Structures are given as structure tokens and as C-alpha cells.
Amino acid sequence: MPPPTLLVADDHPLFRAALIQVLHERFAPLQTLEAASAATLGQALQDHPEVELVLLDLAMPGARGFSALLHVRGEYPQVPVVVISSNDHPRVIRRAQQFGAAGFIPKSAPAEDMGAAIRAVLDGGSWFPPMAAERSEADAALAAKLAQLTPQQFRVLLCLADGLLNKQIAHELGLAENTVKVHVTAILKKLECYSRTQAAVLVKSLETEPEAAP
Known part of the structure; x- marks a missing residue:
């Protein structure tokens, strides 16, 4: 082996x-x-x-x-x-x-x-330090929504969060602009978002909290 x-x-x-x-x-x-x-x-x-x-x-x-x-x-x-x-x-x-x-x-x-x-x-297991934080149903729901996205849709979503227009996303990812439009429509539907801004806010929620004090 x-x-x-x-x-x-x-x-x-x-x-x-x-x-x-x-x-x-x-x-x-x-x-x-x-x-x-x-x-x-x-x-x-x-x-x-x-x-x-x-x-x-x-x-x-x-x-x-x-x-x-x-x-x-x-x-x-x-x-x-x-x-x-x-x-x-x-x-x-x-x-x-x-x-x-x-x-x-x-x-x-x-x-x-x-x-x-x-x-x-x-060895196929897992390892986490002891945790006091409770499971978050909101995070579980967010993870489930994001899991519906294809890898390419996830890349388009991150570009959306950076405020890029469809034309800019197409250039960044090497896609046709019409393909980007199709991806954006699918992303908003899967994430149950009504606008690009709402999708960007959702991505912002992925950011980690400020570092814990020592």
C-alpha cells in the first residue's frame, strides 16, 4: 500500500x-x-x-x-x-x-x-475538543441548503458575495455570461433567496466570529 x-x-x-x-x-x-x-x-x-x-x-x-x-x-x-x-x-x-x-x-x-x-x-473516526455550544438548527438548515449547490454554483455564489456582476463573474470563472445567469437563477431558488443581496448576506453568515480571547 x-x-x-x-x-x-x-x-x-x-x-x-x-x-x-x-x-x-x-x-x-x-x-x-x-x-x-x-x-x-x-x-x-x-x-x-x-x-x-x-x-x-x-x-x-x-x-x-x-x-x-x-x-x-x-x-x-x-x-x-x-x-x-x-x-x-x-x-x-x-x-x-x-x-x-x-x-x-x-x-x-x-x-x-x-x-x-x-x-x-x-482511521475513519472523528475528533473534536469538548464543546459547550449547542447545535444550531439555523446552521443545520444553512448547511442543507448549500449542499444542494453544485461546485460551480458554489463558486458563482462566492463571486456574488463579492459584489461581482454577471459579466465579471463570467470573466472570473471562464464561463459564458448566459451560463452565469442560469447559475444565479438556480442558486437563488435553491437557497430560497429573493435577491443577490440576500444571497450575499447568507454567505456573510458563514464567516467566523472574532477570535476568542486568550
């Missing part, structure tokens, strides 16, 4: 290097890949179907809160995602779980906990 391939997605090169060192110390042999933005994360997953686990920082260029997590879970449902974040507020942890993460590791966690969490997920 070939060694497992893990993808570390974080925009801080020093943290990526430290995490990769932990991985190689605890999971030899092992292949690791790196991504520093939402765009390079998507490209790496497209280029490397052998990836067995994504270790994902929520705060990366091109990501809006939980958008990268939702995108990976929607486009690559067979690949588990462990969120690694400096924001370990209970509600952030709970939302990551409801939006499809298989685990959540605070960046402040000791290397032993990181290793245990990653091993649990590689």
Missing part, C-alpha cells in the same frame, strides 16, 4: 512547516502537499486525487469563514477535512462540525493531541 497523502492548507508557511514536521514524526511513511489559499487548495485536490485527508485553516486568502470547508466537502465528499484554527470558540468548533468537518484541532493544541486527532480521522 502506498503511504497516505495529506494536504496541509494554511497561509502561514512557518505553521505549515511545523505541522508537516509533526505529521512526519508521527505518521511515517507519509506524503504531504501544501496549499496557501483557497485557489491553490482547490487546484491541489484536482491534481492529486490520492489525497486522503485535508488539514484546513479557515482563515486563508480566497476563503470566507467556512466557505473553503463547504467547498471541499461538496466537491470531494470522500476526503475528510480536519479544521486547524487559532479560533477555538465553542460555536466555531460546533459550526465546523455541522458544516462537515471530521475534526477540529486548535492551533494551541500540543503535538500529541494533533497526532491523536489526525490518527482518529485517518
